[in-house]
Amino acid sequence: MADTPALELRSVHQVYGFGASATHALDDVHLTVPAGRFVSLIGPSGCGKSTLLRLVAGLEEPDAGVVRVHGVPPQQACAAKMIGLVPQSPALLPWLSVLRNVTLPQKINKGAGRRRERIVADTGPSAAPSVSDMRELLVKAGLGEAVHKLPAQLSGGMRQRAAIVRAFGLRPDVLVMDEPFSALDEFTRESLQDQLLDLWDELRTTVLFVTHSVSEAVRLSDTVVVMAPRPGRIVDTIEIDLPRPRNERLFRERRFHAYEDLVRDRLRRAWHGAAA
Template sequence: MSDGSNVAAIEVRDVRRVYGLGASAMVALDRVGLSIEPGRFVSIIGPSGCGKSTLLRLVAGLEPPAEGTVRVHGVSPEEACAAKMIGLVPQTPALLPWLSVLKNVSLSQKVNRAAKLHRRDPPDMLELLHKAGLGEAVHKLPSELSGGMQQRTAIVRAFGLRPAVLLMDEPFSALDEFTRESLQEQLLDLWDELKTTVVFVTHSVSEAVRLSDQIVVMAPKPGRVTDVVTVGLPRPRGRELLKTPEFHHLEDLIRDKLRGAWHAPVA
């Protein structure tokens, strides 16, 4: 396994993903290329059906590409998963209902003991829960939590083994705007401390701008990358940043890129 010193966290080369056969075949991704440096926070944005979640599943090793290659820190997604290098936060928290918040987030460390061999200084889960605003909920069951608190618990659980790459598939999509902004702030705090490479799928332009170092814009039919925009806003990014002209300029730029993606020619 590579030591990752000069290797991209994620390298996607000429990837194609097709569902179905013959005349009914649907090209979900076509010749997608993407390179993400270690420690970056990268959002993927685009209209429904452009292959955002499909791309995430390929990186997670949940699906194979029909053509092309995917590498995570220089190895295949399957090897990366075996080494517990990849964490995944889906749209729904999927917490175990009979375990407390603390036991839910600690379970992965107990089940995946071998993964601790690949990590330095595993984080104190109780400390991470406090940082995520869950200090008073550590002994509660998932059914006693709000939707936002459940999602925070799932994020802490994913950070628990310090994965080299954390994949997040619209984790805040079901939340109201106020709760969403609060969770964005707590996610950034955790990411800033642990410096995990994050790939974050979202439909929200504002969310992508606030969170990201880079924003990958995708177009549909077939799914492909049309732009990669660097976000040069300073960190940390508190709520006051959302009111600045620089923030609104980037929002407008991404919206223009999205509008252009609908009409982008297929190469």
């Protein structure tokens, strides 16, 4: 299984509706992501980013084509707790403390570990982390003082951090993130980017990240995938060759801004091509 990509999409099509009113959300999408990579999807609204993410997360099935997570269908990977999801809204249970929220997924589907081992044995430990492990992750995410607080007692940024820790706490082989910072102010957004990168640097989970922010995509990613609408498709793939760790000094580097300009140029081409 060592050579099996973390994600593989081949000739994927997804259509909503019928006849003249049908929307081709994805058209002949091909994407391969090696294990341990951080990949961002970026493109105009309606280009199929969230649809692609839902297919990988096992929330939908493609109308045509193949989607595989470590060589198996997403639904099978989900049953083995190989996929973690961070949606736009944190979706924390309001009656549970932060610590109980982030440890709850480990108490559900306890047979997932055995299924995961049968699928892939070389992507990291499958044993569920202990409560002390989760406390440590919360501390690393800046939530050490909030472990016993309820979600209503936290700021929006703190709730989103808790959702990220909850997802990472499963030690997923693939983590899908759907614009998790879109509702936050710029300062909080950059702070959460820092903490996300710190967790990712330690755990090296494969990440598929949807964003509308060019700066965010360049800062976080090994690869930026540019998409275009009507029909939704991949039009470019840009490798980001910047050193890690990527702290705030990165914003002052010329290479960082050169990559921003490159991604914006490819986005403009994608938009004008769709509008033509």
